Amino acid sequence: MSEKRAIIAEHIFLINYSDSIFEKEINKFPETEVDSIDMYIKIMGNYGTPFFNYDMKIKLTSNEIIFQRNDYLIEVKADYSEAKIYVNNDFALKHAMMNLYSCYIVYRKWGLLLHSSCVIDQNKAHLFTGYSGAGKSTAAKLSNPRILLSDEASIIKIQGNEITVFDSPFRSETESHAKNLTAGIGSIQLLIQSNQNKRELLKKSDALMQLMDKVFYWAHNREDTKNILQLMQQLVQNTPVYELYFQKNESFWELIS
Amino acid sequence: MCKYIKKSNVEATLLDNEWILLNVDQFTVTKVNQLGGYCWDLLNEVQTLNELYRSIRVQFPESEELTINDIEQYLTQLIECGLVEHDI
Numbered sequence: 001m002s003e004k005r006a007i008i009a010e011h012i013f014l015i016n017y018s019d020s021i022f023e024k025e026i027n028k029f030p031e032t033e034v035d036s037i038d039m040y041i042k043i044m045g046n047y048g049t050p051f052f053n054y055d056m057k058i059k060l061t062s063n064e065i066i067f068q069r070n071d072y073l074i075e076v077k078a079d080y081s082e083a084k085i086y087v088n089n090d091f092a093l094k095h096a097m098m099n100l101y102s103c104y105i106v107y108r109k110w111g112l113l114l115h116s117s118c119v120i121d122q123n124k125a126h127l128f129t130g131y132s133g134a135g136k137s138t139a140a141k142l143s144n145p146r147i148l149l150s151d152e153a154s155i156i157k158i159q160g161n162e163i164t165v166f167d168s169p170f171r172s173e174t175e176s177h178a179k180n181l182t183a184g185i186g187s188i189q190l191l192i193q194s195n196q197n198k199r200e201l202l203k204k205s206d207a208l209m210q211l212m213d214k215v216f217y218w219a220h221n222r223e224d225t226k227n228i229l230q231l232m233q234q235l236v237q238n239t240p241v242y243e244l245y246f247q248k249n250e251s252f253w254e255l256i257s
Numbered sequence: 258m259c260k261y262i263k264k265s266n267v268e269a270t271l272l273d274n275e276w277i278l279l280n281v282d283q284f285t286v287t288k289v290n291q292l293g294g295y296c297w298d299l300l301n302e303v304q305t306l307n308e309l310y311r312s313i314r315v316q317f318p319e320s321e322e323l324t325i326n327d328i329e330q331y332l333t334q335l336i337e338c339g340l341v342e343h344d345i
Contacts, residue, residue, distance in 0.1 A: 203275075204272040205277055208270075209288055217284075219283075222266065222281040222282065225268075229268050233272065
């Protein structure tokens with residue numbers, strides 16, 4: 001067994017893993033010396049079959065929540081103090097960690113993991129979200145040389161009217177180069193590819209409706225689902241959300257900066 | 258006559274004078290306008306169709322074209338969205 005004390009945003013995880021094939025994925029989480037552990041995680045291999053779809057089974061017992069996909073299984077204590085993760089491969093491990101982390105921060109009423117890329121411009125975090133193929137990673141690539149906080153899943157801390165975006169280790173195409181970086185939120189863009197650039201502010205109620213299905217979350221109990229609504233309400237109350245019609249070049253930044 | 262009441266597994270939040278209703282078991286969200294929000298508020302207690310219709314006409318006197326059938330259709334939609342149920 002190997003061990004790593006890792007930090008994701010403000011949360012410390014003591015990760016034990018059985019197989020060195022997981023090291024590449026686990027090394028994406030920065031190491032920390034901080035003593036206080038938020039969750040103990042044990043990772044084991046040889047589970048299930050390679051990924052074939054996103055179907056998830058969720059089971060609640062008196063003291064555990066169990067998330068099961070064909071390529072991973074998570075058993076987590078109801079108070080999120082300990083988790084065991086069984087995975088098929090490193091792809092499954094990445095998704096299992098996202099699953100676990102997302103549910104954990106909602107349980108703690110700390111924040112949300114949003115399906116989006118995030119770019120820093122003039123010290124503010126600007127998020128780009130939308131359905132698959134809308135252009136989240138394209139917008140991120142077109143934002144060079146600005147710093148990316150995420151290209152797939154943005155970690156958003158929501159505490160009252162203070163909204164902060166953290167550097168995300170949950171990435172698809174890019175690597176994190178600024179692991180301790182955070183930025184106050186500037187805006188959220190719902191992406192629509194177009195032959196002209198245009199940005200329209202959404203009503204807060206429409207923004208909430210549009211963003212609800214962009215949260216990485218698997219509903220499993222009423223309290224946590226209520227937390228999502230409260231967090232989302234605070235997010236849209238304190239953040240302008242736009243529809244961004246954009247051409248596939250960097251000119252859309254003229255509408256944001 | 259049918260009676261209606263809101264379901265207990267629904268959380269509501271008000272934004273820009275519009276109610277967002279979340280069924281916490283299905284993780285589905287529905288947005289209703291001001292009239293719908295008023296209706297939703299009344300459904301804290303059991304309401305018949307006639308009671309709802311009368312209250313709405315008093316609260317929104319300008320909604321002259323609204324019929325009792327419109328309200329019944331609206332309630333059917335709310336039932337389909339998992340937000341309201343028949344009180345038996």
